[in-house]
Amino acid sequence: MKLYILDNGWMECDENWIVCLNSYKTKTNREATSRWIKIPVYCVLIDIGNEKILFDTGQNPNEYDRSIRCPYYYREEQLLINQLKSLHLEPTDIDKVILSHFHDDHCGNMDIFKSAEFYIAQDEYDYVKEALDNHQKPKGAYKYAHLNIEKIHLVKEDIKIHDHIQLINLPGHSKGLLGMIVHLEKEGTLLFPSDAVDTHLNYGPPAMPQYSQYNLEKYYESIEKIRNLQERLNAKIIFSHDMEQFMTLKKAPDYYE
Numbered sequence: 001m002k003l004y005i006l007d008n009g010w011m012e013c014d015e016n017w018i019v020c021l022n023s024y025k026t027k028t029n030r031e032a033t034s035r036w037i038k039i040p041v042y043c044v045l046i047d048i049g050n051e052k053i054l055f056d057t058g059q060n061p062n063e064y065d066r067s068i069r070c071p072y073y074y075r076e077e078q079l080l081i082n083q084l085k086s087l088h089l090e091p092t093d094i095d096k097v098i099l100s101h102f103h104d105d106h107c108g109n110m111d112i113f114k115s116a117e118f119y120i121a122q123d124e125y126d127y128v129k130e131a132l133d134n135h136q137k138p139k140g141a142y143k144y145a146h147l148n149i150e151k152i153h154l155v156k157e158d159i160k161i162h163d164h165i166q167l168i169n170l171p172g173h174s175k176g177l178l179g180m181i182v183h184l185e186k187e188g189t190l191l192f193p194s195d196a197v198d199t200h201l202n203y204g205p206p207a208m209p210q211y212s213q214y215n216l217e218k219y220y221e222s223i224e225k226i227r228n229l230q231e232r233l234n235a236k237i238i239f240s241h242d243m244e245q246f247m248t249l250k251k252a253p254d255y256y257e
């Protein structure tokens with residue numbers, strides 16, 4: 001089993017969006033300024049020989065929905081389609097796609113995987129469906145949440161989709177959110193919490209909030225669930241938008257096994 005990190009470019013934003021009030025002025029530091037930071041966008045590909053599983057589909061390069069607050073940048077080779085190509089894969093080679101949630105930097109390219117089975121948290125799907133059915137915009141970055149998926153598994157309870165791969169429910173950042181735990185022979189256990197934990201600063205302890213969550217109480221509960229799992233499984237957490245950590249990760253075509 002091989003696990004590839006597919007680099008899909010980066011976004012830039014004020015750090016306070018990621019870690020709420022990480023920088024602010026005080027009586028003794030009236031000149032404090034906030035930081036403009038780069039945050040990675042990436043997908044995870046697991047190759048189990050006869051099966052290819054993709055966790056998240058990255059940002060859609062054709063539109064910049066959050067261009068002022070959080071612009072997206074990429075080099076040609078970082079496009080998801082080109083990342084797959086570098087591994088000699090086409091979208092039709094992907095058997096399963098797990099969407100951690102429906103925000104645009106995670107589901108942006110979902111439409112190119114026509115033949116894959118999709119996995120998404122039931123609560124997330126229902127929330128977006130209800131909003132779209134009522135012609136409302138769901139709260140958050142939902143531009144590419146397309147629901148015309150042919151083969152879809154709506155995930156209610158934490159489930160195993162393979163002997164060594166588990167999907168876990170981590171709601172809070174969005175209405176429903178799936179993280180992924182992968183047990184690798186050499187590397188050990190990796191836990192991908194997606195935006196349930198953006199960076200090591202959000203993870204703490206103490207856990208720190210993002211600027212906005214769908215449900216703050218559930219956000220904290222999910223972080224404690226991750227902490228318990230990390231301890232129990234001796235897992236390494238791979239944060240979703242932590243450039244400091246991302247720089248240290250192996251990227252495709254290199255892989256973990």
Ligand SMILES: [Zn+2]
Pocket residue numbers: 103105106195240241
């Ligand atoms: Zn994100």
